[in-house]
Amino acid sequence: MAETVLKLDGVQRRYNAGSRAEVAVLRGVSLTLVPGELIALVAPSGAGKSTLLHIAGLLDRPDDGTVHIAGQNVAGLSEAARTTLRRDTVGFVYQFHHLLPEFSALENVMLPQRAKGTSVAAATDRAVGLLDRVGLSARASHRPAALSGGEQQRVAFCRALANGPKLLLADEPTGNLDPDTAEQVFSALVDVARETGLAGLVATHNPALAARMDRQVRLEGGYLVPA
Numbered sequence: 001m002a003e004t005v006l007k008l009d010g011v012q013r014r015y016n017a018g019s020r021a022e023v024a025v026l027r028g029v030s031l032t033l034v035p036g037e038l039i040a041l042v043a044p045s046g047a048g049k050s051t052l053l054h055i056a057g058l059l060d061r062p063d064d065g066t067v068h069i070a071g072q073n074v075a076g077l078s079e080a081a082r083t084t085l086r087r088d089t090v091g092f093v094y095q096f097h098h099l100l101p102e103f104s105a106l107e108n109v110m111l112p113q114r115a116k117g118t119s120v121a122a123a124t125d126r127a128v129g130l131l132d133r134v135g136l137s138a139r140a141s142h143r144p145a146a147l148s149g150g151e152q153q154r155v156a157f158c159r160a161l162a163n164g165p166k167l168l169l170a171d172e173p174t175g176n177l178d179p180d181t182a183e184q185v186f187s188a189l190v191d192v193a194r195e196t197g198l199a200g201l202v203a204t205h206n207p208a209l210a211a212r213m214d215r216q217v218r219l220e221g222g223y224l225v226p227a
């Protein structure tokens with residue numbers, strides 16, 4: 001059996017918001033992703049998509065159930081070990097790029113590598129290669145404000161891949177783009193995943209893009225069902 005990149009078993013998450021009764025957002029979510037597999041996560045607003053992505057990306061903990069990342073049960077890990085595993089294994093892309101405005105595209109892609117201790121030379125090489133891979137070589141020295149929305153998202157995607165993650169978690173990565181630009185960004189994501197074995201859980205409201213993934217799951221009533 002192939003190594004699993006992400007394995008969720010019976011994941012539950014409840015919130016207790018002030019005076020409101022406790023709300024069970026995730027009631028029993030199970031999901032397995034293997035290398036190179038791309039899954040579309042479809043969910044109505046408020047269904048718990050962000051909650052699920054945060055748990056899968058070690059930004060939040062389940063109240064019940066287990067999370068394995070790259071074969072490792074994360075339940076017993078210290079906060080420091082979780083941070084290291086997240087940095088080395090998981091890449092995030094959001095609807096808005098969150099690039100640092102005072103740094104160039106190249107520097108934005110270098111930053112996660114420098115934070116990990118990668119040398120300037122090696123970080124530069126990798127950032128140049130990633131930007132080239134998504135067609136942005138000529139834009140490497142530009143700051144985010146000088147880039148189009150699609151270019152900004154492609155830089156954000158390169159930044160997410162900077163430390164060579166096994167798992168990409170994307171929350172509406174093309175939600176802020178026009179259809180043609182969304183298609184370009186999405187194609188870059190799919191191509192890189194196919195080439196490198198990157199596994200991705202991609203939340204999207206775009207049915208055409210969702211249909212190009214290996215499979216689609218829908219978050220409904222606290223459970224994942226085939227979409």
Ligand SMILES: Nc1ncnc2c1ncn2[C@@H]1O[C@H](COP(=O)(O)OP(=O)(O)OP(=O)(O)O)[C@@H](O)[C@H]1O
Nearest residue numbers: 015016017025043044045046047048049050051052
């Ligand atoms: N920290 C919190 N405390 C209390 N309730 C919360 C908390 N975080 C989320 N919720 C509630 O849990 C539910 C799911 O939230 P979540 O952000 O995961 O939804 P979502 O599917 O990502 O929504 P959207 O697509 O609108 O961003 C919502 O009803 C939300 O109000």
